[in-house]
Amino acid sequence: MASNVTDKIKSLFGVAHGLGDIVRGSFMNTLDKTFQSSSSEAHGPHEDIIQKGVQEFRDGYNKLWGSRQEVEGPTEPSAQSARQTSSFPPAGWESQTRDGTGEGVQRRHSATSSHVPDSLFVNHTDDPIFFRSTPSTSILLLVCKRWLRVATPLLYEILIIRSKAQAQALSLTLPFNNSLGLYVKKLRIECGYVSFGQGTIELMPNVPHSYLSLAVWPEDNVSNVCASLASLSPTCVVLYECSEQDQMLDNDNTQLLCLTIQERVVAFWTNMKSFYFPYPYRNGFYQAIDPTNILGKR
Structure with missing residues (x-):
């Protein structure tokens, strides 16, 4: 069916x-x-x-x-x-709400279209693995009101921010409908820090899986994101850095982001069970957040 x-x-x-x-x-x-x-x-x-x-x-x-x-x-x-x-x-579509018919079919179809495997979500290579020319999965929301209601929680479950425009759209959407942020379970921020509004991440309190990029340019202000990290309590944290040491960005934004994450990991993110940061060439940060040492104290 x-x-x-x-x-x-x-x-x-x-x-x-x-x-x-x-x-x-x-x-x-x-x-x-x-x-x-x-x-x-x-x-x-x-x-x-x-x-x-x-x-x-x-x-x-x-x-x-x-x-x-x-x-x-x-x-x-x-x-x-x-x-x-x-x-x-x-x-009869309206009356068929069990799995296998009606909303069950919609839910499975939407989940399949919007699913992102864990191996891709935590991928830390330099390749743009989420770049695609196919239509966005958000077109599922345009089918009808029932598809909008069923598919919305599934589409917001995994958020992958790859541009300033996406970050700005998210910052404009969540304050108008606070329930949308409750659906988010995985948050991957590759760029666009400057476009995050104040308090945007605070509207997503149930995010156990977080992916943050340390490849931040000098003009990409991270202050709003850093202020909101206190609202998170993730169980899995993945940090991305440029794969080559000579390409590593080091500026006021990267330093502020590193210090904030360091503070959260060491003292506050006590629910964290998995931490990934295989970049020893960011010396001070890597020594302060030793994955083996931190997780061993949990």
Whole structure:
């Protein structure tokens, strides 16, 4: 059944994309005819886009219609059955809330799409492992209100901040809905410290897994993040540093971040059971936070 739901979603996106191409092609043809007197021929220069959109719309609609009939079987072509056949989500979806149907399928599909394995979350290589050109998993929130409600906790469970824009968006979102921060279980900050608002991390009190990058540039102010680290009580802490010593950044921001983390690890993060920082060339910090010594005292 999960595959059927996935196929329906793909078909629905095909219908939407087809409509978008039709509107875009028609609009561009209208502009050409308005501003270019030579564009008077019947076949506009963007007619191919329109035809492609029509075909994509038909394919998506036929798949939705066909998959619906396969489930329900042949019926009399009454007006009522036609309306039920073309509806999405399927009739009875609201009442099917157990695992295997309805919300159970939504939850499993959303969890699969947004899942990040532990091996990737703690990955400390220099490769941009979370860079991708595929659509964001947040498109699941646009399917319908029920998908929005089911998928939101799963999408916020693991937050990976890779840019200033992402950090700023998070800082603007959490204060307007405090419950979102309660869903966060893993927080990975690769950059964008300067865009974190004051108190943003404090709105995420249940974060047992934290990943912090020490590769901070001089203009990337870390004061807001450092002030908020006191609100965390992680069980697993992973710190990232440049793999080559000659590439290591050393400035006021890195020093403040190191001192704050050092203070939290040594004296306050008593629930910490796992600590990873294999960079001995940051001498003072590595000696102050000896993973073996710190964990041995827990």
